[in-house]
Amino acid sequence: MKIMFLGQQGWLLSEEETHLLVDPILSDHFGNSNSLKFQIYPPRNSINQDSLPNISAIILTNEHLDHFHIPSIKLISRSVPVIIGRYTPQCIIDILDEEKFKIIICENGESIKIGNFEIKLFIGNMDTPFWERRVYHPYITNQLNINERVLIQSDTLVSDHFKNLVKNLTEKSPTIFISTNNSQITEKGHWGAFNNLYQLNSDEDNINIFFRLLKSVCDEFYKELPDVQFVFFSGTGYIIDRPNSLPFKFSNTKDIALFANELSCGINFIGLYPGEIADMANNPPLISFSQKIKTNQLLLEKHQLLHLESNQNHYYPLESPLFGHYEHQSDIENDLNLVKNEHPFLAKMIIVSKFGKLLLSTNQFINGPINHERFIIKYIISKEHAKTFVLDLNTISFREIESDDETFFKFPFGVEVFLKDFYELLNGKIQIWELATSNLRQWYLGDFLCSPVAFLFNYFSEQIRPDLAKLLYKKHVHS
Amino acid sequence: MNYTFLGHQSWLITHKSTNILIDPILNESFGSTDKQDIEIFPPRKINIHKIPIIDAIFLSHEHFDHFHIPSLSLFPNTPIIYGPLMFQYVEDLIKSCGLLTQRTQFFEKISIKDLEITLFPPDENTVLWESRVSQLYITTKQKPQESVFIAVDALISTDFIETVNNENLKTPDIIIISNNSQITPQGVLETLDNCRDPGAYSKRGPLGIRLLEELVIDYLEELNCKIIIICGGGFTKKYESAFGSYLFSDQRELAKIASMLILDKKIIGPWPGETININDEITINSVDWVEIDHSKYSKLVKTKTNFHSTSKKNVIKPTLEFKIEITENIWKLFQKELIEFGRYFISSDLGDNAVKNFMHVNTTKENYIFLFIFKNDNQTNLYYALNINTSYFECITEEKAFGIPFGVECYFNDFIGMICGYLQIWDIVGVSMQAWYIGNDKLMSPICCLYNWYAEPSRPDLAYLNLKKLWSRFVKKNEECLI
Numbered sequence: 001m002k003i004m005f006l007g008q009q010g011w012l013l014s015e016e017e018t019h020l021l022v023d024p025i026l027s028d029h030f031g032n033s034n035s036l037k038f039q040i041y042p043p044r045n046s047i048n049q050d051s052l053p054n055i056s057a058i059i060l061t062n063e064h065l066d067h068f069h070i071p072s073i074k075l076i077s078r079s080v081p082v083i084i085g086r087y088t089p090q091c092i093i094d095i096l097d098e099e100k101f102k103i104i105i106c107e108n109g110e111s112i113k114i115g116n117f118e119i120k121l122f123i124g125n126m127d128t129p130f131w132e133r134r135v136y137h138p139y140i141t142n143q144l145n146i147n148e149r150v151l152i153q154s155d156t157l158v159s160d161h162f163k164n165l166v167k168n169l170t171e172k173s174p175t176i177f178i179s180t181n182n183s184q185i186t187e188k189g190h191w192g193a194f195n196n197l198y199q200l201n202s203d204e205d206n207i208n209i210f211f212r213l214l215k216s217v218c219d220e221f222y223k224e225l226p227d228v229q230f231v232f233f234s235g236t237g238y239i240i241d242r243p244n245s246l247p248f249k250f251s252n253t254k255d256i257a258l259f260a261n262e263l264s265c266g267i268n269f270i271g272l273y274p275g276e277i278a279d280m281a282n283n284p285p286l287i288s289f290s291q292k293i294k295t296n297q298l299l300l301e302k303h304q305l306l307h308l309e310s311n312q313n314h315y316y317p318l319e320s321p322l323f324g325h326y327e328h329q330s331d332i333e334n335d336l337n338l339v340k341n342e343h344p345f346l347a348k349m350i351i352v353s354k355f356g357k358l359l360l361s362t363n364q365f366i367n368g369p370i371n372h373e374r375f376i377i378k379y380i381i382s383k384e385h386a387k388t389f390v391l392d393l394n395t396i397s398f399r400e401i402e403s404d405d406e407t408f409f410k411f412p413f414g415v416e417v418f419l420k421d422f423y424e425l426l427n428g429k430i431q432i433w434e435l436a437t438s439n440l441r442q443w444y445l446g447d448f449l450c451s452p453v454a455f456l457f458n459y460f461s462e463q464i465r466p467d468l469a470k471l472l473y474k475k476h477v478h479s
Numbered sequence: 480m481n482y483t484f485l486g487h488q489s490w491l492i493t494h495k496s497t498n499i500l501i502d503p504i505l506n507e508s509f510g511s512t513d514k515q516d517i518e519i520f521p522p523r524k525i526n527i528h529k530i531p532i533i534d535a536i537f538l539s540h541e542h543f544d545h546f547h548i549p550s551l552s553l554f555p556n557t558p559i560i561y562g563p564l565m566f567q568y569v570e571d572l573i574k575s576c577g578l579l580t581q582r583t584q585f586f587e588k589i590s591i592k593d594l595e596i597t598l599f600p601p602d603e604n605t606v607l608w609e610s611r612v613s614q615l616y617i618t619t620k621q622k623p624q625e626s627v628f629i630a631v632d633a634l635i636s637t638d639f640i641e642t643v644n645n646e647n648l649k650t651p652d653i654i655i656i657s658n659n660s661q662i663t664p665q666g667v668l669e670t671l672d673n674c675r676d677p678g679a680y681s682k683r684g685p686l687g688i689r690l691l692e693e694l695v696i697d698y699l700e701e702l703n704c705k706i707i708i709i710c711g712g713g714f715t716k717k718y719e720s721a722f723g724s725y726l727f728s729d730q731r732e733l734a735k736i737a738s739m740l741i742l743d744k745k746i747i748g749p750w751p752g753e754t755i756n757i758n759d760e761i762t763i764n765s766v767d768w769v770e771i772d773h774s775k776y777s778k779l780v781k782t783k784t785n786f787h788s789t790s791k792k793n794v795i796k797p798t799l800e801f802k803i804e805i806t807e808n809i810w811k812l813f814q815k816e817l818i819e820f821g822r823y824f825i826s827s828d829l830g831d832n833a834v835k836n837f838m839h840v841n842t843t844k845e846n847y848i849f850l851f852i853f854k855n856d857n858q859t860n861l862y863y864a865l866n867i868n869t870s871y872f873e874c875i876t877e878e879k880a881f882g883i884p885f886g887v888e889c890y891f892n893d894f895i896g897m898i899c900g901y902l903q904i905w906d907i908v909g910v911s912m913q914a915w916y917i918g919n920d921k922l923m924s925p926i927c928c929l930y931n932w933y934a935e936p937s938r939p940d941l942a943y944l945n946l947k948k949l950w951s952r953f954v955k956k957n958e959e960c961l962i
Contacts, residue, residue: 087838087846090868108839126835130826133834161839345819348937352607352823360564360610361603363638369584371563394567396939464822464870 001142001281003150003176004290005253006047007040007274008066008237011178013150014053015142018115021052022059022138022152026072029241030065032472033430035322036438037241038066041251041303043296044274049075051292057104057114058082059121061154062135063092063462063469065431066238070476074099083112085121085136091466095473109165116144124156129449131457132156139174148280150176151225153234163224173227176280179217180235181256184437185209185249193436193453197408197443210250218260218269230285231269232278233257239303240438247303318380321418322430322439325382332381335423339379342426343389343398346459350375351396355455358413358446359393365412375452376411378403379419387419408443415452416441425460428471432460480594480617480625481756483766484749486519487544487713488631488657493531494619497592500536501615501629502545505553507772509714511543511903511945512798520715520724520779522772523751529768533557535591539631540612541569541935541942543905544714548950552576560589562598562613566935568943577955585613586638593620601633606922608930609633616651625757627653628704632711640701652757654704657711658733660690661909662726666788667718670908671924674888675915680791687727691737695746706757709734709748715779718910719794723783797856797890798911799902809895816898817851817863817872823932824849825870829923833885834867836917843882847875849925850886853894861891885925887914897933900944904933 004012008030011022026047029037055076060068060083073082073096081102084092096103104112106121113119121136128135135156142148151158151174165171185206186192221228233253239245250256253271260269268284275293278285326332350356359374372393380386388403390411407414417440424430436453444451462469483491490501505525508518533554538561539545546569551559558579561569565582573580583589589596598613605612612633618626628639628651642648663669665682672679695707712728727733734748745761752769756762803809824830830848837848847864851872854860862880863872889912896902914926935942947954 087868090866093868123838130831133831348819348932349823349826351937352827352931357603357607357610361600363563363585363600369563369586371584392567393564394570394939396937458826464826466869 001145001148001150002277002279003232004277004293005232005234005272005274006293007042007044009061009154009180009234011152011234012052013117013140015116015144015148017054018056018117019053020057020059020114020117020119020140021055021076023061023067023154024058024072025066025069026052026075027069030069030238031434032065033322033424033434035324036430036434038238038434039241040274041237041239041247042273043239043299044294045296047293051290055080056117057119059119059138060084060088060092061121061138061152062132063089064155065433067154068092070095070099070473073101074476078102081114083114083119083121085123085134087123087134088136089134089462089466089469091462091469091473094470095476098477108161113143116142118143122159122162124154125159128156129454129457131461131463134463137162139171141172147175149174149227150178151221152178153180153220155180155182155235158221158224166225173225175227176230176232177221177225177228178232178234179220181213181217181233181251181253182235183213183216183248183250184236185213185251187246187249190246191438191441193433194448194451195442196448196451197441198445213250214256214259214263217256218264222267229267230278230280231260231267233269233271237274242438246306318416318418318439318441321380321420322435323418323420323424326420332419335419336379336387338423338426339419340398347391347396347398349459350391350455351393353455353458354450355452358450359391362412362445366409370412374411375413376401376407376415378407378414378416379422380416381419413444413452414442415456426468428468428474431472432456480619480627481754482627482653482655482708482749483754484710484751485525485769486521486523486751488711490629490655490710491530492594492617492627495593497594498531498533499591499594499596499617500533500554500557502539502631503536503550504544504547505530505550506547509543509547511906511949512800512901513949514800516717517544517714519751520713520728521750522775522779524770524772526768526770527553535560537561537596537615538565538569539615539629540609541566541939542632543903543946545631548572548576548946548953551578552953554578560596562600564600564611565613566611566939566942568939568946572943572946572950575955576950576953590620594618595620599636599639602635602637605633606927606930607936608934610936614639616648624649626651627655628702629655630657632657632659635698635702643702650702651704653706653708654699654702655708655710656694656698658690658694658709658728658730659711660725660727661712662686662690662728663718664722664726664783664786664788666790667720667722668793668913671914671921671926673915673924674793674913677791680793687733687736690727691733691740695737695741695744704744706745706747706761708755709737709746713751716910719796720786720788720790721782722786722788723779723781726783793913795888795890795911795913798893798906799890799896802856802892803895803899803901805895809899812898813895820932821865821870821872824865824925824928825867827928827931829925829928832923833917837867837884845879847873847879847883848885850880850883851894852880852886852888853891854888855891885914885916887912887925887929889913898941900941900948903942903945904929
């Protein structure tokens with residue numbers, strides 16, 4: 001079979017006339033709003049339908065925007081089935097239905113035959129954060145060459161269920177593994193979703209980080225999947241489209257493959273750029289370049305130079321809202337009202353969450369014991385004007401307080417975001433992940449999985465807020 | 480110090496001329512409905528006129544078996560002291576009754592004449608519905624210093640244990656712990672039992688041994704106090720099957736047996752009215768203003784002994800005595816509550832674990848993980864099932880209601896009553912509600928989700944609504960505060 005990397009977590013698997021698209025993002029970027037584009041990285045041109053062979057089926061591993069890209073799927077003929085797992089959130093099925101796609105809903109491990117491939121979707125490992133709960137890892141086997149069996153990890157870990165099936169010989173071990181690198185390690189001075197304003201210059205989390213990354217993307221599978229001979233890399237393949245953006249550290253798949261190969265035996269690690277094709281008929285696989293899908297080498301080199309020149313200690317604060325500045329007071333009132341309407345439910349969901357547990361058990365701070373006000377949200381309206389709300393743990397409600405520069409030291413937990421951007425989040429114009437990785441700041445004590453952003457990832461997920469997902473998808477309908 | 484037990488978890492602690500009350504419930508019964516039908520056990524009467532002058536009252540947390548307005552109202556000149564995480568509505572309610580309040584921080588010494596009291600937050604792994612408990616450390620000011628730690632309904636404060644381990648405080652002489660097991664006899668389900676598990680009905684085995692192990696050995700692993708006082712579980716509820724008192728709830732009996740088995744500690748289970756003193760040796764006397772109702776006690780014991788049920792089916796009866804008219808607004812509220820509870824359930828640890836399991840084992844065509852069976856008084860039921868792919872509840876038919884792995888059955892009128900503030904979840908459970916779930920762990924009961932979502936932790940507003948109505952006769956009109 002031939003395996004083409006499309007960028008980020010998109011793949012084209014081909015065996016003779018059968019072509020499968022997995023999590024395709026065909027444009028050169030993704031993102032829900034025009035104000036914030038996530039460019040595929042390494043950068044490549046947009047892929048139109050002419051650049052692709054006749055697609056036999058599309059596989060979607062999960063509902064997140066860097067896997068489920070409606071504009072891309074809409075480029076494909078409606079006669080092409082979209083294969084999804086049974087527990088993918090309903091809002092995805094609904095929009096595909098509305099767009100008249102043929103949907104094949106798979107049970108866990110159910111066999112689907114598409115041309116020369118057999119496809120099985122397995123729900124991922126349960127030991128992942130809540131927002132990855134509905135991720136499937138597809139298992140695709142080549143019916144014309146039974147030694148070509150591909151397991152695509154996607155945003156989960158290999159499930160214990162699948163490992164057991166391999167162990168008790170119910171399933172053959174994959175021979176090809178597409179490993180996910182979701183590390184998204186930002187350069188110093190650049191913001192990452194789980195970054196903490198309290199730890200801006202801390203190197204604590206960065207100890208041995210590349211080594212740990214290498215281990216995690218190369219080590220996940222080898223014991224339980226004994227036949228794996230070839231490993232490809234997926235993920236951390238985007239860059240925020242902003243003047244000062246730098247690619248994530250250690251995100252170059254060719255570098256990762258190089259190190260992995262140096263330190264391994266019996267397994268061939270292959271790092272592909274978007275548009276590169278691995279022909280598995282040869283051993284070692286022959287790497288060729290697509291005529292129509294090309295990595296933009298010039299842009300790649302430019303970024304590499306930028307990287308060397310950048311002042312790595314510069315911290316980029318929140319500069320301006322993604323959705324423009326306010327012109328009228330009435331707009332500010334309007335947006336504030338929507339936000340305030342959200343507060344009651346937000347407060348309740350916080351208190352019952354891991355984040356809430358952390359809030360309740362943080363009884364001491366810089367000056368000794370603290371009272372019941374431990375978390376604030378600062379909605380920035382303009383350079384001079386902000387509205388700050390504190391979560392009152394004794395009434396389970398948000399209350400407005402004076403905005404000042406001391407909040408950072410008074411309250412051990414906080415979030416800073418532009419009012420306009422948060423409003424548009426509630427209005428279904430942007431998703432929390434996009435906002436958190438680009439235009440939101442937080443500070444907190446303790447583990448990132450109990451942080452305000454981790455909470456918001458759950459709270460605003462498609463699983464919990466399909467109503468917001470539906471609003472987001474609206475703009476793609478009949479367009 | 481003299482420790483006078485007043486019933487359930489109420490204490491009068493006296494030293495020299497200092498008298499403090501802890502969580503006083505001085506009536507014979509309590510509850511959050513007008514029925515007030517949760518009765519203190521062993522049953523006793525307190526002659527309130529003979530209570531000494533009280534210098535301070537400490538309120539450990541907001542639950543109605545600790546926070547009792549009628550009792551507090553007997554002391555209009557005594558400050559009622561509580562910690563930083565006591566809910567605002569409790570403070571507002573107390574103030575509106577014209578009583579004195581004092582909010583304090585954790586870890587700070589409060590001086591009340593001859594005594595010093597410090598509040599500690601509970602261990603962070605305490606369940607959410609007990610997470611507002613303040614645990615009390617009380618010491619005498621002068622030497623020879625005597626100290627007691629009152630753990631109330633939560634896991635022992637790690638901050639406290641650390642402080643003791645760092646030798647900033649000496650290990651307390653006495654620890655007061657609560658036995659809240661509420662073990663029902665065979666044939667009667669406990670609050671968190673699985674109503675579809677036949678094993679839950681045929682209660683058998685050394686439950687008392689397990690209880691003692693959890694209570695006296697595991698719970699106290701990190702704090703080596705030599706004297707343990709067991710209180711708590713001191714009430715009876717009006718179950719459909721009248722079985723008397725809970726098993727292993729007579730703390731006096733329990734302590735007697737425990738003392739014979741655990742020889743390196745002194746274990747005491749006082750009766751209401753008994754005063755414990757540990758000066759040279761442990762003495763127990765009684766105050767004359769607390770009178771045990773012996774005939775009622777004997778009746779309850781007899782009922783318990785004679786109670787015999789082979790029932791494999793639990794019967795729940797409604798709690799609310801009047802029917803609520805379902806107006807359009809109330810129906811809208813009901814729909815809103817379902818939406819919010821659905822979203823909470825899916826994202827909760829319990830719900831997420833349920834979903835994880837469901838995705839592997841579900842063989843039905845439906846995606847329903849949780850079912851509400853709302854009983855109507857005319858024998859019909861309303862079925863609402865939670866779809867895991869939409870996180871919304873759907874109204875379904877009885878046929879589709881089979882095989883849903885988690886669920887709660889209760890009376891529709893009670894549920895509406897709860898979301899409107901006529902009663903609290905605590906009144907409904909046990910007697911008027913039952914649940915089923917997968918697994919053996921009681922903390923997997925979806926009733927825990929109802930505790931988290933509808934009890935005080937997330938809904939102090941509902942608790943306030945309820946108590947404001949209930950205790951309106953204690954509210955001084957011109958002092959009423961609004962949240």
